[in-house]
Amino acid sequence: HMTGDKSKFVSLQETESGTVTYxxxxxxxxxxxxxxxxxxxxxxxxxxxxxxxxxxxxxxSQLCDKNFNVSFNNECCLC
Known part of the structure; x- marks a missing residue:
């Protein structure tokens, strides 16, 4: 899982640890x-x-592996 939105995190300590390639x-x-x-x-x-x-x-698939219930409809995804 990845995000660029800091406000989503419960806690966040910034420490550079590599890169991802798009x-x-x-x-x-x-x-x-x-x-x-x-x-x-x-x-x-x-x-x-x-x-x-x-x-x-x-x-x-990672969410399902951690026992989250995931469902989709035409308007949204529910976890």
Whole structure:
């Protein structure tokens, strides 16, 4: 899981720890791996904060592996 939105993190300590390479071969700095969420019931661990990333990238299979229930309809995705 990756995001460029610092406000999603429960806590975040910035420490540079590598890069990710996008499909167009540009790179983004990995600044921290931490936990995101809005309550103790909805926390996703091991999320990478990537400087400049414009989208939140979640792995549905990883969420299912961690026993999240994921469902989609025409308007949204529910976890």
């Amino acid at each position: 499909g167009d071969n540009n790179k983004g700095k990995i600044l921290r791996t931490s936990t995101i969420g809005n309550s103790s019931n909805t926390l996703i661990e091991d999320v990478i904060y990537v400087e400049g990333l414009k989208y939140n990238l979640l792995s549905i």
